[in-house]
Amino acid sequence: MASLRLKGVHAVVTGGGSGIGAAIASALAAEGVRLTLVGRTSQTLEKTAVELRAELACEVHTETADVADRQAVDAAFASARAEHGPIGILINNAGIASSGPFADISTETWRQTMAINLDALFHCSQAALPDLLAAPAGRIVTVASTAGVRGYAYIAPYVASKHGAIGLTRALAIEYARTPLTVNAICPGFTDTGIVETAVAKIQTATGRSAEQAAAELTRFNPQKRLIEPVEVADAATWLCLPASRSITGQTILVAGGEVM
Numbered sequence: 001m002a003s004l005r006l007k008g009v010h011a012v013v014t015g016g017g018s019g020i021g022a023a024i025a026s027a028l029a030a031e032g033v034r035l036t037l038v039g040r041t042s043q044t045l046e047k048t049a050v051e052l053r054a055e056l057a058c059e060v061h062t063e064t065a066d067v068a069d070r071q072a073v074d075a076a077f078a079s080a081r082a083e084h085g086p087i088g089i090l091i092n093n094a095g096i097a098s099s100g101p102f103a104d105i106s107t108e109t110w111r112q113t114m115a116i117n118l119d120a121l122f123h124c125s126q127a128a129l130p131d132l133l134a135a136p137a138g139r140i141v142t143v144a145s146t147a148g149v150r151g152y153a154y155i156a157p158y159v160a161s162k163h164g165a166i167g168l169t170r171a172l173a174i175e176y177a178r179t180p181l182t183v184n185a186i187c188p189g190f191t192d193t194g195i196v197e198t199a200v201a202k203i204q205t206a207t208g209r210s211a212e213q214a215a216a217e218l219t220r221f222n223p224q225k226r227l228i229e230p231v232e233v234a235d236a237a238t239w240l241c242l243p244a245s246r247s248i249t250g251q252t253i254l255v256a257g258g259e260v261m
C-alpha cells in the first residue's frame with residue numbers, strides 16, 4: 001500500500017483518459033489524490049475512471065471538455081471544483097501530434113496544434129490559478145516533450161508548440177517563485193502510447209516498412225534504443241507533485257533514456 005503522500009489533494013489531469021495521462025492519474029491516485037480527468041471523449045474517460053476506482057478505490061470525477069476552448073475549460077474546472085473541492089495539482093497533459101513536411105502544413109493544422117498543445121496550457125493554468133495559489137503546495141506539471149528542447153524533422157508545429165510549453169513553464173515558475181506553487185515540465189522521449197502507434201502506422205504507410213522497422217525510426221533517437229513506458233513518465237510527474245519537491249520549479253525533466261544530454 002502506498003504511503004498516501006497526497007491524500008485528499010484534488011488533481012486535475014487533462015487528457016487523463018489514455019496513455020501518459022491515464023498513467024499519471026493512476027500514479028497520483030496511488031498517493032491518495034481525488035482525481036478529475038478531462039478529455040473530449042466521455043467513453044475513454046469513463047473507462048479509465050472505472051478501472052481506477054476498481055484498482056485503487058479512489059475518487060474519480062470526469063469532465064468532457066475541449067481544453068482549447070476557454071469557456072469549456074472554465075465550466076469544466078468549476079464543475080470539478082464543486083465535486084472535489086479546490087484544485088491543488090494541475091497536470092497539463094492533453095496534446096496532439098501531426099506529422100508532415102513543413103512546406104505542406106496547413107494553417108489549420110498549425111493553429112490546431114498550437115490551440116491544444118500551447119493555448120490550452122494558458123487556459124487551464126489560468127483557470128486553476130486561484131486554487132493553486134491558495135493551496136499549501138500547489139503544483140503545475142506540464143507534459144511537454146523532448147521536442148520542447150530540440151528539433152525533429154517533419155513535426156514543426158509540434159516542436160514549436162512544445163518549445164512554447166517550456167517557455168510558459170519557465171515564466172510561471174519565476175512569476176510565482178515567492179508562493180508555494182511550483183511549475184515544471186516533463187519531457188518524455190518517444191513513449192509507448194496511441195500517439196506513437198499512429199506515428200508508426202504513418203511511417204509504415206509512407207515507406208512500406210514493417211512495424212518493427214517503422215518503430216526503430218523512433219527508438220533510434222533514444223540512446224537506450226527503446227520506447228519509454230508511460231509509468232516512467234507518471235512516476236516523475238508524481239515526484240514533482242510531492243510537498244517535499246518544493247524547491248524544484250521551472251525545470252524541464254527529461255524522461256528520455258539519455259536523449260538530449
Ligand code: NAP
Nearest residue numbers: 015018019020039040041066067094095145190191193195
Ligand atoms: P494519447 O494517448 O493520444 O493522449 C492524448 C490525450 O489528450 C487523450 O486522452 C486525448 O483525449 C487528450 N486530448 C487531445 N486533445 C484534447 C483536447 N483538445 N481537449 C481535451 N483533451 C484532449 O497520447 P499520449 O502519448 O499519452 O500524449 C499525452 C501527452 O504526452 C501529449 O501532450 C503528448 O504531446 C506528450 N508526449 C507524448 C510522447 C509520446 O511519444 N507518446 C512523447 C512526448 C510527449 P481525447 O482525444 O478524447 O480528447
